[in-house]
Amino acid sequence: MNLYRTAAVVTFFSAAEHCLGFLYRIILSRTIGAEGLGVYQAAYTVFAVFLTVSASGLPVTLSRVISRHRAAGSRLREQSAVTGAMLLSLAFSVPVTLLLFLLREPFSAIFADRRCADLFYILLAGLSCTSLYAVIRGSFWGNKRFFAYSFIELVEEMIRIGAGISLLLLLPAAVSGANLVAVAVLISYLCSFAIALVYFFVCGGKFRAPGREMRPLLASALPVTAMRTSSSLLSSLISVLFPLRLQAAGHSAARAMSEYGVVYGMVMPVMAIPCAFIGSIALVLVPELAETFYRGEKEQVRALTERALRATALIACALIPFYLVCGEGVGILLYSDAESGKMLSSCALLLLPMSLTMISSSLLNSLGCEKQTLGIFLAGSAAMLACTFFLPGSLGGGALLVGMACDQCITALLSLFLLHKKTGALRAAPYVLRLLAALLPVALLGALLYRALLHCMSFVPALIVAFFAIAAGEALSLSLFRLVDLRALLRRFFSKKRKKIAL
Secondary structure, eight states: OHHHHHHHHHHHHHHHHHHHHHHHHHHHHHHTHHHHHHHHHHHHHHHHHHHHHHHSHHHHHHHHHHHHHHHHTOHHHHHHHHHHHHHHHHHHHHHHHHHHHHTHHHHHTTSSSHHHHHHHHHHHTTHHHHHHHHHHHHHHHHTTOHHHHHHHHHHHHHHHHHHHHHHHHHSOTTSOHHHHHHHHHHHHHHHHHHHHHHHHHHTTOOOOOOTTSHHHHHHHHHHHHHHHHHHHHHHHHHHHHHHHHHHHTTOOHHHHHHHHHIIIIIIHHHHTHHHHHHHHHHHHHHHHHHHHHHTTOHHHHHHHHHHHHHHHHHHHHHHHHHHHHHHHHHHHHHHSOHHHHHHHHHTGGGHHHHHHHHHHHHHHHHTTOHHHHHHHHHHHHHHHHHHHHHSHHHHTTHHHHHHHHHHHHHHHHHHHHHHHHHHOOOOHHHHHHHHHHHHHHHHHHHHHHHHHHHTTSOHHHHHHHHHHHHHHHHHHHHHHTTSSOHHHHHHHHHHHHHHHHHO
């Protein structure tokens, strides 16, 4: 139960961070405009590639290495691993920063707009600090300091917003608003690194000669970094390839970009909602699973893996009826675009393989399977690229959805097969089938109810009533199928309320 309670706390901080970021985007759109946001986004996309290469693989690898040393009771090797990870991060970020500043003129030519180059170099000044910060967060992760891990991220977002709004209000309008936004990001990087470093020392963290820790750290981090860097490059490639293939099929350039924007700008952000919950479960579970794995407790490893898979399947399957029934309404409500809503409904079942892919990849990385997860990622990406190249002419924007479906299904199946091989027999499949049997009838009844409501009330009230009706139907169906003990949850809730009243 502590696992889910901790995951709930992490989810709360993650949700708060994302809400603040969303509100900040609204403020920026009204102050620096769409053009300023576009310039900033173009610069940050290039900076993100260097940030991914510099630090993305080290935190997850360091957390697993720390878990291994904790299982062996080796505090000194844990400190050496943290030092080694920091040195590896600096070994890339410092030379790259110096080289890019020295080659500023030729490198700036890659940007179509000169203003993007100015923003990029403001962000680049914080590359080393934010890379080190990522390593320190990895040490928090490995030591199960989840509150610090999540809270400092929230503080960073708050500093970024506070600094950005202050700079935009206090400095004259002649200064580029997009540049001020980049300066605010740099300030937040410096502050979060300073806060994390102070907390690291307060909690007894020390630096120690890395010894033999650097080589295994690098060997484990490289596949994760390669996978995440490839993911960034794949997204960039698809953003260029898909519009070109649509234009080759006879669509106009505006139509091609519109189709791409609907899928990636409207559909995918809503499809990613389960990631906030599943990411929290993964964050809490990874160090626990790694430590248990290195202690050789195979039965406990299998039990933790099954709990994670079942929780993930429950979250994904519980959302499927809402997407199937309310998807089109959500698209109209959020974007005033019925096409995005239809796509949301049509790819609702994709939530399950997407969610299983996310959790299984995290579990496999915690078990030391970084090279295998890289190979699985490349297999799924090949299917995505094939669909993007061959299907736009016949399916339009649907080609991206088919590509994602192929990608996620291949990745999920291969990852689950590897998990089965590493941890033993997994009994999650019957549970998933029972979930679908319990929830798909709820989706069918919800769809019938929603259509009937649209004949007697306006759009928004019908959507709200259907939403709560589906939620009630899911609670009843999950309880009848004995997938969730609703009575136990209610008893626990009311017992806590009585205790609070008594106090």
